[in-house]
Amino acid sequence: MTVIPLEQLTGLDVARAGNKAVNLAAMLGKGFSVPGGFVVTTAAYDRIGVRVSPGPLDEVAARSIRAAILAADLPEDLTRAVTRAYRALGADAAVAVRSSSPGEDLPEASFAGQYDTFLSVSGAGNVLTAVKRCWASLWSDRAVRYRTAHGLDHRDAAIAVVVQRMVEARAAGVLHTLNPVTGRRSEMVAEAVEGVGEAVVSGAVVPDQYVLAGDREPDGHGCLDAADLRRLREVGAALQEGFGAPQDVEWAIDGAGRVWLTQTRPITTAFPVPESPDGRLRAYWSVNVYQGLFRPLTPMGATMIRERQRGMSAYLTSIGFSPEIVDVSGWLYWDITEGVADGAKRPAMVAFADDLAAPSGQIIAGLADDPRFAATGTPERSPGPRRRYGPIAAAWVFPRWARARARRRSLQHVRALMGPEPGRPAEQLRWIEANHRTICRIEADLPRTANTAGGLAQRLAARLLEGVAVPEEVNACFRGVPANPTTEMDLSLWRLAMAARAHPESSAALSSHDAGHLAEAFRYGRLPRPLAAGMDAFLARYGCRVAAEMDLGLPRWADDPTPVFNLLIGYAAAARTGFDAAAEFAAAGREARAAVAELVRRAPFHRRLAAGFLLSSARELRGLRELPKYCLMLGYQELRRRLMRLGEHLAGRGVLDRAADVMFLGLDELRAAVLDGGDGGERARVRERRAVYERETGRRQVPAVVLSDGAVPEYRPAGTGDAAFLRGIAGASGLASGPARIVRDPGTARIEPGEVLVCPSTDPGWTPLFLNAAAVVTETGGMISHGTTVAREYGIPAVVGVAGATTRIHDGQLITVDGSRGTISLGHRPSPGR
Template sequence: MDAVGTSTDLIRDFADIDAGMLAAVGGKAANLGELTAAGLPVPPGFCVTTEAYRRVAEAAGMDDLLAGHVEAVKARELLLAAPMPDDVRDALLAQYARLGEDVPVAVRSSATAEDLPFASFAGQQDTYLNVVGPDAVIDAVRRCWASLWTDRAVAYRDSNGIDHHVVRLAVVVQEMVQSAVAGVLFTANPVTGRRREAVIDASPGLGEAVVSGAVNPDHFVVDTETGAILERRLGDKRLVIRSLPGGGTEQVEHAQDGACLTDEQVGHLAELGSRVEAHYGAPQDTEWALDAEGVLWLTQARPITTLFPLPADATADDPRVYFCFSVAQGLERPITPSGMAAFRLLSSGMSDLFGFPVAHRVDGARPFREAGQRLFVDATTFLRSKPGQVIAPRVLDVMEARSAVVLRGLFDDPRFSVLHPSWRPFLRRFLKVAARYRVPLRVVQAVRSPASAHRRMERIAADQAALLSIPDSASAAERLDHCEVVLGERSIQVLPLIAPMALPGFALLGLAGKVLGKRLEPGDLQAVLRGLPHNVTTEMDLELWHLASAIRADEESSKAISGTLARDLAVRYRDGRLPAVAQTGLAEFMAKWGHRAVAEIDLGLPRWSDDPTHLLGVLANYLRLDDPKLAPDAQFARGAAEAEAAIDRLARRAGRVRGRFVRFALGRARLLAGLREMPKYYLVVALGHVREQLGLVGAELAAKGVLDAADDVYFLDFGDVRDAVEGKDFRAVVADRRESYDRELRRRRVPRVLLSDGTEPEAVASQNVVVGPGAVIGTPASAGSVTGVARVVLDPVGAHLEPGEILVAPSTDPGWTPLFLTAGGLVMEMGGANSHGAVVAREYGIPAVVGVADAVTRITTGQRITVDGALGTVTVVDQD
């Protein structure tokens, strides 16, 4: 038996490789083996397996190095200096000889954490082209091994949460294609997300010029269904990389005016891409080469990791519009399985409310969709109706303005033309609900007597608390039944009881604006909403400030909170070991507000009562604020005084007769608009209660051994939990779901609106937007102008904000608002003029602009920026 025959653990031909061998051959080689087996045109080659790397790394002492801090430079030095075992060397050279005598090859790294569905690792390890001769091949393989420890590869693994200790490297050795033209092909549009749209970049010579970005290539976009070339943009192609005789490559200047591919060749490429995608069942990023004889070759294929996943039933043949409810609620992060299960029940309750009963509540209402572990709503039917086109964007204008713009942009798309022009069905259902819950009467009562509305709100709160009670002796099954009733029925039924007390405030605000007409100036109505009373979130924040003031006044408590890490304070609080003032004050605050949290609409995430670390960090931040003028209660009082002054000013501006109505309307708006937070607040109360009940069930399941820990229950849906109660083991399922959830946490781009063919309409529209240098535009949210240092915060937990800094965030919810108290201004990627962050910013009197596209990437911490909350502009002044 020859050397290769006895060394298949060291060397494998492409023909002997399949997708199941990732651990042995790495991502690149596994894909090349798959493509070869599928009969696709792949140049012949082989793989030096991870076993060979393991043996070299072991001899080099890599295990000892990785036991401590990862030193990339030292790791590379060790691998380059380590001797290659004789059997590895012999097997490698024997397989290379089978390709032919001194055949030019490409030597590429193929890591086990590479070309994965969630991380491509493209370009992270090294590639060597036109390698000729045995000694050169051996040297290139060694350098590929060492490239597993380049600084960029280490950083990329860190950012994707991949353990350095478990990564191994294989090496692909593949016959070179001396290409006349080469490049990359995406089988779906990576910018717009649109499937069935191939994107091709091509340039003369080797494809490395395109892959490395060294050349401005020809660019083609092809409709793969029709074969039509939708876009053709010719690059300058001034540089060509080509092979040198005897090995290596050179870069030469090049000039070509015309396209480097004919239309027929573009078509063949698109067809080849479709075959690759069909084989994998998912869009692919491929590299290709066209040799001098016109033969087309595939040299690589990997998943397009940046595409946002589609809902399970999405298909380009049935155009649908999916609206991301998660983003509209300021939640970009994925939702836990229990959180998604809660939303299914809530959607069923909402559907029942409007006369569309759901047979199986746990499955959710018909429009409910999930994609990328985010909540979407199939809005197609609604948008194809006249009421939907009128109502949806106007609601979003004050909730999530950028989504409103995206939806309006679809109105002229013939795929979503109006099919239901009549208002009658909508009005019939709406009026039926309004009559059942006596909405018109409640509206009139609230306008006539805001005090009665507030008393009614207190009665509703008491009733809700009674409905959430359950005996301590309840069984796990009874707790699950109770949770499903709370979410599927009771939580939704309270909404039409509360809404009639909050909506009149905003209606009267709008009417006052109509009466004022041209007399209204930018920011006038926003000023009326400053220091707004009866806002439950503002009350919470002010109570937290008062707690900070009490802690400041107590030397022992102040010293403890200021001088101890928040995570250590959390442990001391749970053990009852904080100084008395801090311990008692925080306990009292938790008794009232402990059900709240960052991203609190996901019941799978901890509440402040579960983990007070964030809250203790905020308290420490408050203690740094020593200017009485910047105290939140003082700012709130000033805002209230400014609002009353604004009402006087606008009433006088309106004239004597109209002024009386303006004064009345704006006064009522102040007394009622603060109640806007109550629907969501009651929902959060219910979610906190359900989380508590599931936690008790989870403790039982962990004790039975079907879960590893009690909080694993939040990675199950209600059906799973019932099966677990019956004894089914879910430990492996939870582990897989946690891993998937952690991957989704790293996703940075979540579309507001997604079409069933994968198109992200906002991405398409943004290609035509021109923004002046240093300036970005959003939606005015809180009037005023401030210039200060930007602080980009992606997660409020543990965030530090110096007094006066401008908070730049992707989105905010009540868990963020304690940071507002020390912020000089606010910039948000999401939200509308009446989104939560905008309302609180107005109440605290800080300028705010929301709906700023890519704010957290276009603005960096330390930049000085000017926020104009009346005009809706954010301008970079200079770099700190």
């Protein structure tokens, strides 16, 4: 069909009627007042025979397409159908003619204002002309540029056209059912002008604006009175409830005061927040930010993170975190309201949040000034953990023995969980159900004495050196520490790149192919033997890792080694400039040992022996800090391997489309699918969850703290007032200058020697990029986060908790990073060397 009345459309008609028309039909179906009308479908547009060549489209070609559309004679049957539908609206009715593209009003590309709208059109001939002009606007210069900027193929462009009876509007405008500036769900914002509302949408006038807060009586003024505003608020609330999300609404009010709706679409840019269970204002801290995950989690990944955090819940609940984690569209939150409002718990919560994901703690501290979070309790000192000092002292005296023993026992603990290989799917399922909790709690269950001894030795040494050494000088003693699984991984990959360079055939492969080609060659056994053998050895040890590795649903390097080959190519290129990461790391270790000797020399005579003993012991033991996470990833890899086996089984039976879809099921759903064949709805549920996941993956900014009314409190550090100066938190000491390299996906990025890595956050999967980097800048992080720990060990400056760093710093911009002061100066020339 080429012409369809709006009331006959369903949610399945998006491809032929477009999102706008389908939304109008949905509003009609829910009983809202929508002007009558019809849609001229994409099938009608297809009949005029537009042909577009593949690739870029220049202005001349677009102009030619527009001219051809406007000159085209419409088929007689289409002319009759549009004329008949128009006359059904009333003789010579005034109508609005608007686009309704299937690609319009999407989360990732709204196409707002890209296509033409024609108002107050009367007469069938004029309506037909307006339809053709809407079609032609699909090829306007602005629409073509918009598609090009969003990477959309022009050949896929299609358009339907909505024709609706005009409302004789006394006033019209737009309504946001949440406050688009503050994000508050408790407020709506309306903008209005007299007459039709097109001037509001186009920005041609300054409209009257109204903030409708809660149940307060609205303040009528301008072109809307209090009664109008009450009706708008009621309609907005009903739309939001009916469509299950905040809405962006276009409306018109006629002379009788009736509210007519001419468009609604979800406000998908608003960050999703949990609903308060009791209606009171609540504060939430992002588990994603805490984990350094600036992307949503797969459902299975979220399940496993919840299990991991339950293993650590005793301490977290003691400082005000909720015992359970809430999941909204793949974003996980702790309810931190208790800790914010309790003066006894807040200091520990603030310190914990800033240590791991600054400036989260400072944002939380700022909430204490909000009268809605009335303070309770009295600040008091935490008793601290109980320790057995005998084993700790033994670790100090024999640190290498303690380190080796801790590594051996930790790996034995993980290997013991692997167990025999089950055969049938039901056995695989039983193994997963029996072991997933234990695997997720590996970090909490590993032997801790040597690790604790290292951290305690460092803190005690710092106390002994108070007055003779600043914290940065003490931190400098921990560059190049041994036995850190993360730095060992990075250096192992560097050595593999150097070995490949020394082998002519392997070197030629790295220099002449991209990472995807090399990964495919590796998969099919076509790589040069030395390079293939090196990759086998590397993946056998570190294939469990990947960027954003805390999401079990993401493929590991062992599943897809493309990011590893990308790093190898970058390392080989860096080596050709004379750069040597292994030598740099060794030099950092020598400098650290010299720093230890210098600080011991400065210490008062009666403290020298103890300070030197503790610093030396701490250096031998501090690398163990990264061991629990590595062991967890080994367990994750085994758990993921078995889940994927079940995914293959379910895909083979047609329960799932593909094996990886298993990561979009819950454990209960997996059990039902494996044992009972499922309920037949698994594929649809997976598709729906994947769509949400892919939509949310497009978000560029993830707030660390959100309130249940949608507000996002911000951290505004005291600065110099200079636009060329950014402030964060000192993560690793030192001063370095170089061009900034903005990176959001470490799997495809390369860092040239001397560049400054600027990114949202880091985890061990990012650290291979550190080898070449002159410095590191992150939007979140803390003194004990993985990124700052590794940066200190490599001896490169790091500044963390720099709000908006990836947008305020431009790719290639020269910047100077002062890791001792926690500052970034923009526009400075590179300093010589590192």
